[in-house]
Amino acid sequence: MSAALYALGRWAFRMRRRVLVLWLVALAVLFAGAGLLGQGTDNTYSIPGTESQEALDALARTFPQVSGSSAQLIAVAPDGGSVTDAGFEAAVTDAAAAIAALPQVSSATVPYGSSSTANISADSSAVIVPIQLSVATTAVLPTTADALQAAGVALQAALPPGSEVAVGGQLFAQSPAGISITELLGIAVAFVVLFLTFGSLVAAGLPLITALLGVGASLAIVLAATSVLTITSTTPLLALMLGLAVGIDYALFIISRHQDQLRHGLEPEESAARAVATSGSAVVFAAITVIIALLGLAVAGIPFLSIMGVAAALAVAIAVLISVTLTPALLGFARWRVVAKRYRPAVAAPEAPGEATADAPADVPAEVPTDVPADAAERPGRFFPAWARAVTRWPLVTVVAVVVLLGLAAVPALSLRLALPDAGSLDEGTPGRVTYDLVAEHFGPGFNGPLIVTGSVIQSTDPVGLMDNLGAEIAAVPGVASVPLSTPNEAGDTGIVQVIPDGAPDSEATAELVATLRSMHAQFEQEYGVSLSVTGYTAAGIDISARLAGALLPFGLLVVGLSLVLLAMVFRSIVVPVTAALGYALSIGAAFGLTALVFIDGFLAEPLNVAGLGSVISFMPIIVMGVLFGLAMDYEVFLVSRMREEYVQSHDPGGAVHGGFVASARVVTAAAIIMFAVFAAFVPEGEANIQPIAFGLAVGVAIDAFLVRMTLIPAVLVLFGHRAWWFPAWLDRALPSFDIEGEGLAAEFALADWPAPGDRLAIAAEGVRTAETPPAGTGFDARLAAGGALLVEGGTPAERSALLLALGGRAPVLAGRLKVCGFVQPTRAAAARACTAYVRLDRSADAVDVIRDALHGDPALVMIDVADTLLAAATREQIRQLLTERLWGAARHGRPLPSIVLAEGAGTRAGLMLPEGTALQVARLAAAPPAVPSPPTAPELVG
Numbered sequence: 001m002s003a004a005l006y007a008l009g010r011w012a013f014r015m016r017r018r019v020l021v022l023w024l025v026a027l028a029v030l031f032a033g034a035g036l037l038g039q040g041t042d043n044t045y046s047i048p049g050t051e052s053q054e055a056l057d058a059l060a061r062t063f064p065q066v067s068g069s070s071a072q073l074i075a076v077a078p079d080g081g082s083v084t085d086a087g088f089e090a091a092v093t094d095a096a097a098a099i100a101a102l103p104q105v106s107s108a109t110v111p112y113g114s115s116s117t118a119n120i121s122a123d124s125s126a127v128i129v130p131i132q133l134s135v136a137t138t139a140v141l142p143t144t145a146d147a148l149q150a151a152g153v154a155l156q157a158a159l160p161p162g163s164e165v166a167v168g169g170q171l172f173a174q175s176p177a178g179i180s181i182t183e184l185l186g187i188a189v190a191f192v193v194l195f196l197t198f199g200s201l202v203a204a205g206l207p208l209i210t211a212l213l214g215v216g217a218s219l220a221i222v223l224a225a226t227s228v229l230t231i232t233s234t235t236p237l238l239a240l241m242l243g244l245a246v247g248i249d250y251a252l253f254i255i256s257r258h259q260d261q262l263r264h265g266l267e268p269e270e271s272a273a274r275a276v277a278t279s280g281s282a283v284v285f286a287a288i289t290v291i292i293a294l295l296g297l298a299v300a301g302i303p304f305l306s307i308m309g310v311a312a313a314l315a316v317a318i319a320v321l322i323s324v325t326l327t328p329a330l331l332g333f334a335r336w337r338v339v340a341k342r343y344r345p346a347v348a349a350p351e352a353p354g355e356a357t358a359d360a361p362a363d364v365p366a367e368v369p370t371d372v373p374a375d376a377a378e379r380p381g382r383f384f385p386a387w388a389r390a391v392t393r394w395p396l397v398t399v400v401a402v403v404v405l406l407g408l409a410a411v412p413a414l415s416l417r418l419a420l421p422d423a424g425s426l427d428e429g430t431p432g433r434v435t436y437d438l439v440a441e442h443f444g445p446g447f448n449g450p451l452i453v454t455g456s457v458i459q460s461t462d463p464v465g466l467m468d469n470l471g472a473e474i475a476a477v478p479g480v481a482s483v484p485l486s487t488p489n490e491a492g493d494t495g496i497v498q499v500i501p502d503g504a505p506d507s508e509a510t511a512e513l514v515a516t517l518r519s520m521h522a523q524f525e526q527e528y529g530v531s532l533s534v535t536g537y538t539a540a541g542i543d544i545s546a547r548l549a550g551a552l553l554p555f556g557l558l559v560v561g562l563s564l565v566l567l568a569m570v571f572r573s574i575v576v577p578v579t580a581a582l583g584y585a586l587s588i589g590a591a592f593g594l595t596a597l598v599f600i601d602g603f604l605a606e607p608l609n610v611a612g613l614g615s616v617i618s619f620m621p622i623i624v625m626g627v628l629f630g631l632a633m634d635y636e637v638f639l640v641s642r643m644r645e646e647y648v649q650s651h652d653p654g655g656a657v658h659g660g661f662v663a664s665a666r667v668v669t670a671a672a673i674i675m676f677a678v679f680a681a682f683v684p685e686g687e688a689n690i691q692p693i694a695f696g697l698a699v700g701v702a703i704d705a706f707l708v709r710m711t712l713i714p715a716v717l718v719l720f721g722h723r724a725w726w727f728p729a730w731l732d733r734a735l736p737s738f739d740i741e742g743e744g745l746a747a748e749f750a751l752a753d754w755p756a757p758g759d760r761l762a763i764a765a766e767g768v769r770t771a772e773t774p775p776a777g778t779g780f781d782a783r784l785a786a787g788g789a790l791l792v793e794g795g796t797p798a799e800r801s802a803l804l805l806a807l808g809g810r811a812p813v814l815a816g817r818l819k820v821c822g823f824v825q826p827t828r829a830a831a832a833r834a835c836t837a838y839v840r841l842d843r844s845a846d847a848v849d850v851i852r853d854a855l856h857g858d859p860a861l862v863m864i865d866v867a868d869t870l871l872a873a874a875t876r877e878q879i880r881q882l883l884t885e886r887l888w889g890a891a892r893h894g895r896p897l898p899s900i901v902l903a904e905g906a907g908t909r910a911g912l913m914l915p916e917g918t919a920l921q922v923a924r925l926a927a928a929p930p931a932v933p934s935p936p937t938a939p940e941l942v943g
Contacts, residue, residue, distance in 0.1 A: 002277045002745040003828060005284070009276025009328040013269050016332035023326050027213060030220035038223040041233040042138045047302050050543040051518065055454050055535035062494040063454070068106065069137040071148055071169035073099070073129040074438045075155060078162025083120060083127040084112075088159060095155040096129050102151075104144045106134040118484030118500065126442035137171055138230070145171060149431060168435025170537060173423040186681025190248050190674045197670040203255055203338040206330050211247030214322045218243050218315035225311075234617070234689045235308045237682070241694060242627060243315030245678040246290065249671040250323035253279045253638065255338065256667045258331055263343045268335050272328040277745045280324045282637050287320035289566060290630025293559050297626055300551035302544065305619050309626065316630075384665040388658045391711045398715035402707055403586065409703075410589030412596040418549060419506035419615035420541030422448065425688030427611070440504070446481045449505025449538035453497040453517060455530045463488035466528060467495040474499060477520075479513035495530070505538045506615045514542050545618040555622055559629040560584065568727075569735050570637065571644055575724040579716045580640075583708040584632045588625055591700035595620070599692050608695070611688035624696040631675065631701055635709040638671075639664050643717065644725070653721045657714050665710060672705030748824045751817060755783065760822075762786045762861050762899035763807060767816035772802035779816045782923050786860075787887075787897030789918045793904060795925030800903040801840065803925075804863045807901065808836040821860050840865040848878045855886050859898060864913070866904040876913050884915040 012019050047053050075092055077083045083092070089112050099108040108131045111119035119128040131148065133140060152167035159165065187208065194204035222236050257279040261271040294316065297309030336344040391398045424440075426433035439447045453474060457463045464487070471486025474497055485498035499517070503509030517534045524532050560581045567577035597603045599616050643660030650656055679701065682694035717724045755764050767779030780803055784790045792800055805811035807820055809832030818825040821835045837854040841847050841864060854862060862883075883900065890897050900914065914920060 002281050003748070003831075005280045005324060006273050006277035006745055008324060009280065010269065010273035012276075012325050012328040013272045013332040016329035019325055019329035020333075023213060023322070027217055027220070030217050030224070034220040034223040036224075037227040039138070039226045041226060041236065042230050047540065047544045047547055049301070050540070050547065051533050052535040052540040052543045055452075055533035056540070058533075059452075059454055059494070059496070059535070062456075062491070063489045063496060068133045068135050069140055069171050070133060071131040071167060071171040072435065072439070073108075073131060073148075073152055073155070073165065073167045074126055074435055074442070075129075075159065076126045076164040076438060076442065077124070078160055081160060081162070082124040084124050088163075091155060091158040092127055092129065095151055095158070098154075099129070099131055099148065099151050102144060102147050104133050104135050104140060105131060105148075107132045118482045121442040123442075126438065128439065128443065128447070131167075131169065133171065140171060152431075164438065166431060166435040166438055168423055168432040168439075172430075172432035172435070173421075173426070184681075186678040187244070189677035189681070193670050193673050193677070194248075194252065197252070197666065198255065198259060198338070199340055200259075200338050202334050203259065206255060206327065206334065206338070207248045207251035209330065210251045210322045210326050211244050211319065213326065214247045214319040215240055215243040215315065217322075218311075218318045221314060222311045229307055230304060231307055231311070232304055232689075233687065234619075234693075235311045237687060237690045238308060238623065238693065239311045239315040241679060241682055241690070241697075242312050243319050245675045246287070246316055246631075247319035247322065248674050248678070249634070250283045250287070250320055251327050252671055252674070253283055253667060254323060254327050255331070259339055262336065262339045268331065272331045274745070274749075275331075276324050276328050282634075282641065283323055284320055285566075285570070286630060286634035286637060287316050289562070289633045290316045290627065292562060293626040293629045296555060296558050296562075297622060299555050299558060300548055300622060302547060302551075302619075305548070305622070308619070308623070312623075312627070384662050385658070387665070387710070388661040388714060391715050392654065392657060392718040395715035395719040399712060399719065402712040402715075406586040406590045406703065406707065410586075410593040412594070412601065413589060413592035414596075415600050416592055416596040416621070417506070417508065417600060417615040418545040418618040418621070420537075420544055420618055421689045422505050422537075422541075424448065424504070424506075425612045427688075444481055444500070444502070445504035445507070446501040446510070449501065449510060450536060451499040451501060451510075451514065451517070451534055451539055452536040453499055453532050453534055455495060455524075455532040456493060457488055457495045457530055458493035459529060460492075463492045463495060466530070467497065470495070470524070470528060470530070470532075471497050474517070477513070477516060479503070479509055479516065501538075504614075505541065510538060511542050514539050541618070548618045548622055552621055552625070556585075556588075556625060559625060563629065563633060565735075566633065567636065568731070569737065571640060571725075572727040572732060572737075573644075573725050574727060575717070575720050576636075576640055579713060580633070580636045583636075583712055584629060584704070586712075587632060587700055587704035587708050588628060590703050591624060591628065591696045592621060594699045595624075595692055595696045598695060609684045611691060616692035617689045620692045620696060623693055624700060627697055628700040628704060632704045632709070635668055635672065635705050636713070638668050639709055640713065640717075643714075647725055651722075653724060654718050657717045661710070661714055668705065668710070672701055675701045675705075745827070747827055751819060751824050754817065754819070760786050761819070762788065762821060763790065763901070764819045765807075765816065766818075768803070768806065768813060768818050769815040770799070770802040770806045770811060771814060772796070772799040773814070774799070777925075780923065780925070782921070784899055784901070784921060785919070786899055787919075789900040789902070789914050789920045791902045791904065791920055791922045793922060793924045797905060799925055800905075801865050804838060804865050804901060804903050807832075808838045808861070808863055809833040810838060835859060836861040836863060838863045838865065847875055848882065851879055851882055855882065855898075858890075858895070860896065861899045861901065863901040864903070866902060873912075879913040880915060883913065887915055887918075 073095070075083060075088070077085070077088060081088065083089065093110050093112060096108040096110045099105055108129055109119075110129055111127065119130065121127070133144070148167050148171070152165045156163065156165040191204055191208060194207055195201060198204050218239050219236055222231065222239055225231060254275050258271050258275040261274060262268065266274070291313040294309040294313040298306040300306075331338065423432040423436040426436070436448050453470075457466055460466045467486045467488050471483045474480060474486075475483040479502050481500040481502045483497060483499055485496070488495040499513075501507075501510045501513050503513070514534050517532075521532060524530055563581045563584060564577045567580050568574070571577070595616060598605055598608060599610060599613060602610075602613050605613060639661065641660075642664040643656050646659040646663075647653060647656035650659075676698050679694045679698035683691055683698065755761070755766075761783055763782055763784040765780050765782045767781065769777075769779045773779070782790060792803065795803075802811055806813050806825070807818070809820065809823075809825060809829035813826045820832045823831040823835075825832055837857065837859040839850055839854045839862070841850070851862075851864065887897055889895075900918070902913070
């Protein structure tokens with residue numbers, strides 16, 4: 001991957017104008033699509049497979065009058081007045097009649113003159129007019145919603161002075177997604193941190209540009225998708241918050257590496273390409289972990305949560321795509337201006353008009369000042385070395401202190417309550433919130449979250465009497481405040497009972513009432529012959545919260561298991577992934593505990609401007625778990641990879657931890673502060689739904705970066721010493737390797753001029769050993785010019801086969817230096833496979849056809865493994881003619897001549913297959929046992 005990113009970074013640097021234009025055009029197209037297709041967000045939560053959702057679906061078929069959206073009008077009499085006064089009653093009745101005549105409104109019921117007085121408060125100070133609409137919330141026209149509010153205003157004018165009227169309910173329980181000036185402060189803090197980190201205004205501005213462009217693109221896609229998907233208002237805010245944070249951080253890591261390389265004299269183009277290849281690889285790895293975790297939200301089986309995870313993953317994917325394409329392009333415009341003047345060349349070459357071509361760099365390198373210390377860019381100051389010494393001086397004390405501290409912080413998480421948002425979480429002064437507060441004040445909190453008990457009564461001969469009896473019995477259940485409605489539908493086949501709980505919609509008492517009513521299912525079925533279900537928005541919210549709570553454990557196991565595998569692949573260690581996963585668990589527990597302390601217990605709620613206490617949005621824990629997992633792995637990779645690099649070089653575990661920490665702590669600190677600032681900015685003035693998510697992410701990032709990754713992990717690694725880097729051999733063979741720091745690319749740079757600058761060798765091998773090389777045997781050495789032939793003799797058949805497979809990138813190279821067709825192995829194994837063909841002739845029949853197939857793709861290097869097969873003279877002659885024709889064809893068309901490698905056993909005379917006049921080299925392996933002829937069966941073509 002590093003090689004591909006290197007090429008991508010170099011291309012983007014050279015084609016910077018084209019890259020910038022492409023991104024701007026794409027952004028314009030996406031904005032246009034969002035404007036044309038966007039339908040707005042919809043906070044309609046559904047969860048297939050739950051009792052409440054199945055009951056709602058059944059009501060939509062059998063009782064459509066109550067299946068659409070709803071609203072409610074509340075009128076409050078002035079002090080000393082009564083809603084039953086004749087004038088007040090007449091005005092409310094006229095308003096209800098006018099509302100019932102509005103389009104998409106099926107009914108507006110006044111309680112005057114009816115047997116039920118539940119919609120008139122006990123002290124006659126307020127009256128509720130329930131409004132039933134004929135369509136779902138998403139289908140309600142804006143003109144209908146405006147007409148309802150206008151009806152409320154008209155009624156207010158018709159009532160006595162001092163009266164109060166509000167129109168709210170389910171229809172007005174949604175708030176549009178938006179940002180305030182407070183969220184923008186997070187960007188300002190990020191800019192300050194970037195400037196302090198980079199010491200350059202230009203460098204500080206680049207991550208903000210790329211992050212804002214990425215956020216704009218992802219939000220446009222999300223908003224355009226509202227035309228075909230149900231997307232909650234929290235979804236674009238989460239995509240905005242996460243896309244902004246990771247977009248800034250990803251660019252930060254790449255530009256930081258670029259700056260360091262420029263300070264050491266590397267030219268801008270080469271530096272940008274290497275920064276994308278090295279830090280960009282780590283960025284891509286970190287993004288992949290975040291994306292996998294966010295897509296893993298689908299494990300809960302809740303559609304709106306899955307869509308939220310996909311939207312957030314999309315924001316991360318766009319952020320990383322911009323980081324590895326637009327960032328190097330912008331670095332091409334900035335050139336040396338991203339570093340201080342003392343690091344810039346004395347005379348910078350003027351930029352040629354237009355873009356650089358693929359063969360010429362964008363600028364001619366000028367002489368870099370020689371009076372700049374080579375390590376100037378790496379001086380860490382005093383803080384980070386002192387911190388590393390402090391946390392590792394008594395590592396066991398540090399470990400115990402951090403674990404105890406975070407364990408105590410996690411204790412309040414036991415009281416974390418989950419609930420779906422309702423109108424009570426809207427901003428004060430909005431119609432929905434005013435109505436919610438008035439209803440709670442005059443009728444009790446339960447009126448804001450009525451339950452619906454429904455079932456089929458088709459077998460009853462007296463559905464009206466049956467529903468009356470059911471209503472009366474349910475009204476006597478503890479926790480029920482009243483039963484204002486108990487009736488069958490017009491067809492007499494479905495009945496509903498509207499139940500007003502004593503508690504608020506998100507209260508524990510209401511959840512207990514739902515559980516009690518559901519536990520009485522068998523009793524009602526035995527007594528009345530009716531299978532009843534409890535549904536309604538409140539019951540659906542309780543079901544969703546329960547489903548999400550149940551999904552936390554499997555999701556947690558998924559992300560922890562993923563972290564173990566990914567980090568084991570990267571660091572080839574047992575201690576590193578295990579401690580990383582345990583540290584993540586500590587961070588999550590502490591983040592949940594502090595969130596509960598603020599949003600449940602009310603600690604610091606007023607300074608933080610918390611919109612509502614008592615519960616947090618149901619999907620907050622699983623969202624925080626998914627996002628924080630990716631960020632934690634990000635910090636783990638950037639810190640521990642430098643420690644591993646130091647350990648490989650020095651084999652000093654303590655010094656490696658100290659040196660790696662000092663080398664990477666500055667960038668990780670800046671990244672964590674930026675993340676914290678962006679997330680924290682969404683707390684004071686953020687939407688009520690996003691506040692606990694933003695708070696949990698902010699404190700989670702701070703805890704994970706500074707207490708876990710920069711304190712606990714260094715102490716643990718020092719405590720384990722050499723054992724921290726131990727990895728079982730069998731597991732090393734089983735797990736694939738993932739090069740996130742560009743070690744393979746570094747090997748390519750080191751061998752760029754080996755064996756000689758500008759050579760055109762097909763094979764350059766020195767001390768190459770494979771899995772079949774004898775322990776006492778010497779490595780394989782060879783130099784094969786392009787168009788030449790190499791004959792490999794001796795050794796065992798397995799040894800010769802392993803060598804040819806390794807030359808073609810099809811088997812591992814365990815030791816030595818090897819370049820095939822100019823590609824360093826095993827780093828560029830895929831490229832070697834693409835330019836080579838391997839044929840094994842351990843069976844003689846159809847050998848000519850197999851070689852013909854191998855030559856069909858015009859490989860630059862043909863490897864023929866004759867093994868110990870004795871080919872007939874006629875077969876050898878046909879093969880020789882095939883190879884001769886290929887060489888002549890390449891010469892006639894001006895193509896490079898293919899090179900040939902033959903591996904033969906004793907007495908096979910494979911060399912006779914080579915075209916006449918071919919320059920032949922011979923490489924002899926260790927002596928092999930006498931060859932045993934193979935039976936004449938079909939040959940095999942590999943690769």
